[in-house]
Amino acid sequence: MSDPLDALHEPVRPVDPDPAFAARLRARLEREVLAAPRPERGDAMTATTTAPTRATDLALHSITPYIAVPDAAAALDFYVGAFGAVRRGDPIVMPDGRIGHAEVAIGDSVLMLAEQFPEMGIVAPREGESPASMRLEVPDPDAVVDRAVELGARLERPVSDSPYGRGGVVVDPAGHRWMVSREPATERPLQVGDVGYASLWRRDVGAAERFYGAVLGWSIEGDHAGQGRRVTGTEQHLGLYGGQDASTTLCCYAVDDVDATVALVRAAGGTADEPTDEPFGRTASCVDDQGIPFAVFVPEPGSTRPDTTATGTLTYLTIEVPDAGRARAFYGTVLGWGFRPGRVAEGWHAVSGSGDDTAPTTGLFGGAEAASVVPMFVVDDVAAAVAAVRAGGGTADDPADAGYGVSARCTDDQGAAFWVVRY
Structure with missing residues (x-):
């Protein structure tokens, strides 16, 4: 014989709560759950911005350009001023005074460079020759190209629109060719x-x-x-x-x-x-x-x-x-x-x-x-x-x-x- 209470038992039927009650409950729960201790407050803008990773923390990609330049100190100054590069650590200076290694971060990538060592077959591009090109993605190619030219780059191709986006080409003072570009906007x-x-x-x-x-x-x-x-x-x-x-x-x-x-x-x-x-x-x-x-x-x-x-x-x-x-x-x-x-x-x-x-x-x-x-x-x-x-x-x-x-x-x-x- 079945238990009378079991026979009278109604199955549990879920109900939708009142939307206003649900909103208040969610607000209360979020206030409690998200209130986690954090480091001390600082500047409001830099505190909340998910800025790009610090230059020193950038991981290397599968390919990292490593270029030779006639004057590494001048090249570093140019890349910082023209392309917004951020220096990664201190350059390594060789016993003869030449810079043997230096790094900068440009956007999410790393550029390595050294002064030329002809005795080792490491040379910068000769004047008027650039055996390779580097493509630099930026939000505003017009401003970057203008800034590069102001700092000594040679304008090879003015900024213009194309099916591949907007961009121009400059050759930096060290002889390296840069395709400064922005991809077509995707809606x-x-x-x-x-x-x-x-x-x-x-x-x-x-x-x-x-x-x-x-x-x-x-x-x-x-x-x-x-x-x-x-x-x-x-x-x-x-x-x-x-x-x-x-x-x-x-x-x-x-x-x-x-x-x-x-x-x-x-x-x-x-x-x-x-x-x-x-x-x-x-x-x-x-x-x-x-x-x-x-x-x-x-x-x-x-x-x-x-x-x-x-x-x-x-x-x-x-x-x-x-x-x-x-x-x-x-x-x-x-x-x-x-x-x-x-x-x-x-x-x-x-x-x-x-x-x-x-x-x-x-x-x-x-x-x-x-x-x-x-x-x-x-x-x-x-x-x-x-x-x-x-x-x-x-x-x-x-x-x-x-x-x-x-x-x-x-x-x-x-x-x-x-x-x-x-x-």
Whole structure:
């Protein structure tokens, strides 16, 4: 005879929890799980950036060029100045004073060189002859070729477009031929969590228009009697907006469903206006749980990621917040972001739900006194941009090689922080 309790027993049927409860639970769990101790905090930008591996840590590839040059010290200076190379250790100097070995890192690769030793059959190219070529991949071949020529390279072929990309050819002062190139851009779809539009919010939009026009070379148009401005001539959608008490960068993030995202924002502790249908699509204005304003929208089908390495573009964002754990939980819930640890305490690197970097690349930094979003922009010449910042009433650190490029932290004439970089 069966047990009556067994006979009356109902099988366990899983149920779907309330979406708002699930969002709150996820936020709470992420705050607890991701709160891991880290090294001491440092600079917000360098703390969160997943910069290229340090020059001394680069692993050698299957093939590493090892070239002979007439003057190794001069060649090293040229490669550092023209190609952004980073020295790897100290050169090895032979008893007769010649440099027998030296290394630099260029991007993700290593270049080895030595002065020529004719007695050993090791010689530099003869004038007018270059038996081999090296191809150098860069984001901006025009700027690199111009810089190389300024530092003494001979221009063999001006930069131009071709089916294989954009590039030009120079012969360096040591006689080596360089094909400076950029592969054709491959269109990648805009993903959930990517920025489709960004606007610098400032108190005085007229002052911001003059300042950033001078520093970044932006062409700006808009209703000059109102608060809105639009940056023209860039693939990215960028703008300025005035009348704001607190300076920040408003990011409009791509999502699949604005209404569902609004519910997640509210469940995760933020606030959100009711969605509206605009000429560019359905959108909603939101504020995160630490006071940062943002917006969400559904991009048009076929929308692609813009180039974030071109001059004047927004290439990196740092979300600075008092509590990084809360921010990770909030943006993980709302935008589906994951996070990789940065290099110091409270520094994190955001990745999209697909595992790719966000566009533009985004870092998160905790421990800030006030919540804000700090942008980084690409410039042709960091020193010139720094001079323009100071001339325009802002402040700027001196340019420094950060490993991923030459950069400088600045504040504009209204006290808002931003960065400039040359990759």
